[in-house]
Amino acid sequence: xxxxxxxxxxxxVANKWTSYKSACKLVNPNNKRKLxxxxxxxxxxxxxxxxSLGELGYKVKVFCYQDSPRRAHSIAAQGGINAxxxxxxxxxxxxxxxxxxxxxxxxxxxxxxxxxxxxxxNQIIDLCVAxxxxxxxxxxGLLANRSFGGAQVSRTFYARGQTGQQLLxxxxxxxxxQIALGxxxxxxxxxxxxxxxxxxxxxGIIARNLVTGEIERHAAHAVVLASGGYGNVFFLSTNxxxxxxxxxxxxxxxxxxxxxxxxxxxxxxxxxxxxxxxxKLTLMSESLRNDGRIWVPRKMADVEKLRTQSIKxxxxxxxxxxxxxxxxxxxxxxxxxxxxxxxxAKERCDAGFGVGRTGVAVFLDFAxxxxxxxxxxxxxxxxxLFQMYEQIVAENPYETPMMIYPAVHYTMGGLWVDYDLMTTxxxxxxxxxxxxxxxxANRLGASALMQGLADGxxxxxYTIGNYLAAEIHTPxxxxxxxxxxxxxxxxxxxLKQMKSCGGKESVDTFHRRLGKIMWxxxxxxRNDAGLTEALYQITELRHEYARGVNIPGGLDEYNxxxxxxxxxxDFIELGELMVRDAQQRKESCGGHFREEYQTxxxxxxxxxxxxxxxxxxxxxxxxxxxxxxxxxxxxxxxKLSQRSYK
Amino acid sequence: MNFKLKIWRQKKAAAKGEMVTxxxxxxxxxxxxxxxxxxxxxxxITTGGEPVAFDHDCREGICGTCSLYINGRPHGPxxxxxxxQLHMRSFKDGDTIHIEPWRAKAFPIIxxxxxxRSSLDKIIQAGGYVSVNTxxxxxxxxxxxxxxxxxxxxxxxxxxxxxxxxxxxxxxxAMLFIGAKVSHLALLPQGKxxxxxxxxKMVACMDELGFGNCSNTYACEAxxxxxxxxxxxxxxxxQFIGAKLFSEREKIVRVSL
Numbered sequence: 001x002x003x004x005x006x007x008x009x010x011x012x013v014a015n016k017w018t019s020y021k022s023a024c025k026l027v028n029p030n031n032k033r034k035l036x037x038x039x040x041x042x043x044x045x046x047x048x049x050x051x052s053l054g055e056l057g058y059k060v061k062v063f064c065y066q067d068s069p070r071r072a073h074s075i076a077a078q079g080g081i082n083a084x085x086x087x088x089x090x091x092x093x094x095x096x097x098x099x100x101x102x103x104x105x106x107x108x109x110x111x112x113x114x115x116x117x118x119x120x121x122n123q124i125i126d127l128c129v130a131x132x133x134x135x136x137x138x139x140x141g142l143l144a145n146r147s148f149g150g151a152q153v154s155r156t157f158y159a160r161g162q163t164g165q166q167l168l169x170x171x172x173x174x175x176x177x178q179i180a181l182g183x184x185x186x187x188x189x190x191x192x193x194x195x196x197x198x199x200x201x202x203x204g205i206i207a208r209n210l211v212t213g214e215i216e217r218h219a220a221h222a223v224v225l226a227s228g229g230y231g232n233v234f235f236l237s238t239n240x241x242x243x244x245x246x247x248x249x250x251x252x253x254x255x256x257x258x259x260x261x262x263x264x265x266x267x268x269x270x271x272x273x274x275x276x277x278x279x280k281l282t283l284m285s286e287s288l289r290n291d292g293r294i295w296v297p298r299k300m301a302d303v304e305k306l307r308t309q310s311i312k313x314x315x316x317x318x319x320x321x322x323x324x325x326x327x328x329x330x331x332x333x334x335x336x337x338x339x340x341x342x343x344x345a346k347e348r349c350d351a352g353f354g355v356g357r358t359g360v361a362v363f364l365d366f367a368x369x370x371x372x373x374x375x376x377x378x379x380x381x382x383x384x385l386f387q388m389y390e391q392i393v394a395e396n397p398y399e400t401p402m403m404i405y406p407a408v409h410y411t412m413g414g415l416w417v418d419y420d421l422m423t424t425x426x427x428x429x430x431x432x433x434x435x436x437x438x439x440x441a442n443r444l445g446a447s448a449l450m451q452g453l454a455d456g457x458x459x460x461x462y463t464i465g466n467y468l469a470a471e472i473h474t475p476x477x478x479x480x481x482x483x484x485x486x487x488x489x490x491x492x493x494x495l496k497q498m499k500s501c502g503g504k505e506s507v508d509t510f511h512r513r514l515g516k517i518m519w520x521x522x523x524x525x526r527n528d529a530g531l532t533e534a535l536y537q538i539t540e541l542r543h544e545y546a547r548g549v550n551i552p553g554g555l556d557e558y559n560x561x562x563x564x565x566x567x568x569x570d571f572i573e574l575g576e577l578m579v580r581d582a583q584q585r586k587e588s589c590g591g592h593f594r595e596e597y598q599t600x601x602x603x604x605x606x607x608x609x610x611x612x613x614x615x616x617x618x619x620x621x622x623x624x625x626x627x628x629x630x631x632x633x634x635x636x637x638x639k640l641s642q643r644s645y646k
Numbered sequence: 647m648n649f650k651l652k653i654w655r656q657k658k659a660a661a662k663g664e665m666v667t668x669x670x671x672x673x674x675x676x677x678x679x680x681x682x683x684x685x686x687x688x689x690x691i692t693t694g695g696e697p698v699a700f701d702h703d704c705r706e707g708i709c710g711t712c713s714l715y716i717n718g719r720p721h722g723p724x725x726x727x728x729x730x731q732l733h734m735r736s737f738k739d740g741d742t743i744h745i746e747p748w749r750a751k752a753f754p755i756i757x758x759x760x761x762x763r764s765s766l767d768k769i770i771q772a773g774g775y776v777s778v779n780t781x782x783x784x785x786x787x788x789x790x791x792x793x794x795x796x797x798x799x800x801x802x803x804x805x806x807x808x809x810x811x812x813x814x815x816x817x818x819x820a821m822l823f824i825g826a827k828v829s830h831l832a833l834l835p836q837g838k839x840x841x842x843x844x845x846x847k848m849v850a851c852m853d854e855l856g857f858g859n860c861s862n863t864y865a866c867e868a869x870x871x872x873x874x875x876x877x878x879x880x881x882x883x884x885q886f887i888g889a890k891l892f893s894e895r896e897k898i899v900r901v902s903l
Contacts, residue, residue, distance in 0.1 A: 048780075051780070052779075052780040055779045055780060066703060066709075066711065067701065067711065067762070067763060067764070068710075068763065068764070068766070068767050068807065069767070070710070070767070070770075070807055071703060071704075071709040071710060071711050071807075072709075073703070073704060073709070075704065075708050075709050075710075076704045076706055076708050076709065085786070087787065123781075125786045126783050126784065126785055126786045127778075127780060127781075127783050128786075129783075129786040129836065130776065130778045130783035130784070130836055131775070131776050131778060131836070132775075132776045132799075132830065132831050132834050132836045132837045134796050134797075134799040134800040134803050134830065134834065135786075135796070136796075137790075137791055137793045137796045138793065139793050140790060141790025141791050141792055141793065141796075142787045142790055143786055143787055159800060159803075160800060162708070162804065165708055165804075165806075166800075166803060169803065172770070173770065173774055173775035173776070174775060174778075174780070176767065176770045176771040176774060176775055177771070177775045177777060179771050180771040180772065186767075188764065188767075211756055238706075240703040240704045240705070240709060241702060241703055241704075241705060242703050274674070274676040275674050275676060275677075277673075277674055277677050277681045277684070277685060278677075278681065279678070279680065279681050279684055279705065280705045280706075282705075282706045283706075387726075388706065388707065388731070391707075391727055391731045391733075392731070392733070394733075394735065457780045458780070458781075461780065504692070506688055506691045506692065508684070508688065509688075550691060550692075552690075552691055552694075552695070552696050552697060553696055553697075557657075557658065557757075558658070558699055558756055558757040558760070560697070560699055561691070561697060
């Protein structure tokens, strides 16, 4: 029997949010002051939620592992943020944004949540402008838009190639204001290692002070997780080095279900891997696909000459180039969704047409755009990205095409949440990339920023009130209660045990091995045999890790290796769940491509009859397999069809 | 490539620190500076040593977490890049590289190469925002903003808050950091409303936190990985003086009433 109830309001999809807001319970200002909320994470979702809740008068404690809330990895988002403003008069609307997002996600997201996202998107832009976010503007002084993958309208607002940075600094400034006013207390350099439940409700967390090593207990009336995605399970990804699944994973082990863990986004435009010492991958914004054309040589002879450097890319005549996205998808061309573009690159490289030293790269060429628009225009649009590329690769993209290859970038899966963004644990909410709710099996470009800010600024402030209205008689919690003592003790025991196993191999060694398994068997293409092999290898790795990891330094001091050790232990367990999820989903959809299920043209082949559901996993214990719950997806507004970008 | 590294080691804030020499070998010229330090740390872990603690996160030049004085320069020898964007191809094989933490009174050392930069957060908390709440704001296109103004605001807003300007300054001043935020907001109509109050509060906070005065050497601009211009300091000074005069005048008017 399923325990999942998404609690979607009744009525037509366009009215659900309005009717929810008119009917939801409210907390009066006097009572808000008596209610504590913990927010974990200070990216777009966490910072915007903490600031907005502080403005409303709740007492908020906000946690981040970074030295400053401004450094959360939302800062690295480059391209832009979508909104259905329709400023360019090109036919956009909330319905179209909703439609594109559902279709882009290959029909594996919940209609009601996505429609709400599209509805509040415009408010985000208004608020950000009021905060002083310096979005790009036209000469008339009004806001500029550009187009992005998976859409035929221009609905993306941007601040050069630093949109995430500017939006995060906006949310950070609002957060800073609330900190100064005393409504929010900041706990930086903290790792949140456990979620504490009292009588079945989330009532607090256990955090480790990364500077002193102290294990701290923090209590509240509700806990909000906005701790981001888990792409670092692959070791190499575009995530920050510290990005981790630990807060979400601790919640999973306390009863919050984890939905669609195998839905991972492999971003098509990243700088290719250079070698074994590589520690992370760098994204080149999708916005580059607006003007860059992706190609590989058509003739094998040219591929070989490129590799021996006997010719330059520009020596290959137009007719000998294979602009494979334009060839395969004439309607969307280089602007097909990310999963489609990534797989197409893999297909060409697997067929032997890859370029670069390793043969695992394709060209992203700006020569035509520079000719058409001029050097200065291209510089104004992408200058900082070109500079970043040149810094890493030591080649000038104005003169020679960029080389790119897909890399792990975003995770659509996450904690299962209902319409209120509440997990299966009462009082525990999940926002932004940390939840599963809006992107289905593939996220469209410029939608992560939109979702993070929608959740934090405009959705949670309403839905958390609906929950807290019943908590106004609950006095402030005492973190000395036995539940907190037990949780703190188990965290301490776990750290001691990991530290004392006395192994030889470093944490990174294990992490790299995990990454290789995940990339090979649970990456851009998956199959049953490979997934079975992955499961076996990960189990082995988990046992080896438990007896063989070497963590230098002490528990009660600044110890980066210990931090990594906790994160990697959780990644190994998560990896196992991802593989199980990929194995049970016997269809291809979005970023989840099962080789057994494809059309004759090599496109993803969904099975709506059997798999139009959200797969939510319930933790059952250390050596016991997690159990799968299904939330059947109802499509009332949109007819399911095979995605076509031809 | 092979390198000799001289690195500042300090167990904790209260402990005494010292420069310690290490050697690393077989480093790829394509490796980033941090990948080279990763290699050193792996070497230290396997030989029973304690890895060097350093701040880093996004490794793509935008989060501002990384710091490091490399051969006496914040973020190393290249102009316009952060430490994490520095590659070993920028050094010569066999080089000796000196690596130290940011040195400033307002940035106490936590461990090895890691410093506490919360003072920069405190400065923002003092006034680096527009006082609007979520909800109840006008449509984004209600107030047109001249493109030049918005571009200039963006130039200033590109600051990543790494603190290289403070580390570069002989007086450890945070003028470029504050100047960037004050300018970013004052250039936009949305931020203009509180501009006078903002600059005064932020400057007062900076003084309290133990940052020095502007040294007028422009070292901050030279070492800023994002190329934030010192014209932002000039703009801040104008704003500050204007605000002071205005507030004095306001007092007089109030008294005379």
